[in-house]
Amino acid sequence: MGFFDRLKQGLSKTRESLNEKLDSILKFTKTIDEETFEELEELLISADVGVNTTLELIERLRNKSQKIKNPDELKVILKEEIISLFPKENISLDFPTIMLVVGVNGVGKTTSIGKLANKYKNQGKKIILAAGDTFRAAAIDQLEIWGQNVGVDVIKHQEGADPASVLFDALQAGKARKADMIICDTAGRLHTKKNLMEELKKLYRVCQKEYPEANITSLMVLDATTGQNALIQAKMFKEAVDFSGIILTKLDGTAKGGIAIAIASELGIPVWYIGIGEGINDLQEFNHQDFVEAIFA
Ligand SMILES: Nc1nc2c(ncn2[C@@H]2O[C@H](COP(=O)(O)OP(=O)(O)O)[C@@H](O)[C@H]2O)c(=O)[nH]1
Numbered sequence: 690m691g692f693f694d695r696l697k698q699g700l701s702k703t704r705e706s707l708n709e710k711l712d713s714i715l716k717f718t719k720t721i722d723e724e725t726f727e728e729l730e731e732l733l734i735s736a737d738v739g740v741n742t743t744l745e746l747i748e749r750l751r752n753k754s755q756k757i758k759n760p761d762e763l764k765v766i767l768k769e770e771i772i773s774l775f776p777k778e779n780i781s782l783d784f785p786t787i788m789l790v791v792g793v794n795g796v797g798k799t800t801s802i803g804k805l806a807n808k809y810k811n812q813g814k815k816i817i818l819a820a821g822d823t824f825r826a827a828a829i830d831q832l833e834i835w836g837q838n839v840g841v842d843v844i845k846h847q848e849g850a851d852p853a854s855v856l857f858d859a860l861q862a863g864k865a866r867k868a869d870m871i872i873c874d875t876a877g878r879l880h881t882k883k884n885l886m887e888e889l890k891k892l893y894r895v896c897q898k899e900y901p902e903a904n905i906t907s908l909m910v911l912d913a914t915t916g917q918n919a920l921i922q923a924k925m926f927k928e929a930v931d932f933s934g935i936i937l938t939k940l941d942g943t944a945k946g947g948i949a950i951a952i953a954s955e956l957g958i959p960v961w962y963i964g965i966g967e968g969i970n971d972l973q974e975f976n977h978q979d980f981v982e983a984i985f986a
């Protein structure tokens with residue numbers, strides 16, 4: 690299956706909820722009027738596009754309503770307006786890079802790291818993984834299994850160890866082995882939220898101090914199935930970490946993939962990668978045009 694077909698398949702639940710319902714609204718629409726906008730508003734909110742973003746989109750459509758002559762045109766303009774909400778930046782990686790992967794428990798950090806390692810290893814990059822989630826022994830084991838499957842080294846300490854010292858060792862190993870990427874897993878939960886944020890800041894400082902020649906890429910992982918909650922998480926973490934991009938996971942498991950649109954317009958942080966399944970190849974570079982085409986295909 691090609692890239693776009695896999696994307697379409699991964700987004701099938703969202704497409705069913707959004708596109709099929711849109712088509713059924715438009716099928717019975719002769720002229721675009723207030724009722725059409727109201728139905729569209731309800732539809733977008735139900736797909737987790739978010740109230741603010743939905744109202745913004747409807748407003749833009751209303752302003753163009755003179756130009757919209759029939760239902761087909763409405764769909765074309767809706768797609769254009771959605772596309773225009775996304776930040777224009779794409780993935781920008783300067784090697785060597787240290788990737789700090791953060792996010793709350795269960796969103797898919799470790800899995801995404803495994804998939805990223807595989808992706809970049811296949812592109813010829815040398816990769817080292819750092820088992821920075823020392824909160825549970827199982828988290829270290831899980832990363833180690835990914836490392837074995839992909840065939841990359843994993844730097845780890847014992848459960849309960851200081852994540853900063855794991856990262857420190859991984860940075861030394863990265864320099865010595867001339868790695869292109871050092872990808873650091875982190876804990877998604879600690880005893881308090883404050884501790885977690887302090888820990889992330891500390892990891893950042895360790896990178897700056899120990900390996901200033903490397904570029905720091907910090908990625909926030911958000912689980913699409915958690916809907917609007919994902920926005921709240923991102924806002925919370927944003928206070929501690931300056932994000933380069935977002936990894937939006939589990940888009941295959943939700944009909945509410947509209948959350949990607951809410952993230953784009955409300956956070957201003959570009960989505961870099963999306964997870965569309967649990968398998969090693971189920972991580973794609975995000976392209977907002979393809980995304981919009983796939984959900985309205
Ligand atoms: N369907 C689906 N499941 C995913 C995806 N990404 C991660 N998962 C699953 O989500 C669960 C939690 O993932 P994990 O990487 O352990 O989360 P972490 O706690 O943030 O490290 C695991 O069962 C993963 O297989 C995805 O894109 N699609």
Ligand SMILES: [Mg+2]
Binds near residue numbers: 798799800822828874
């Ligand atoms: Mg994990």
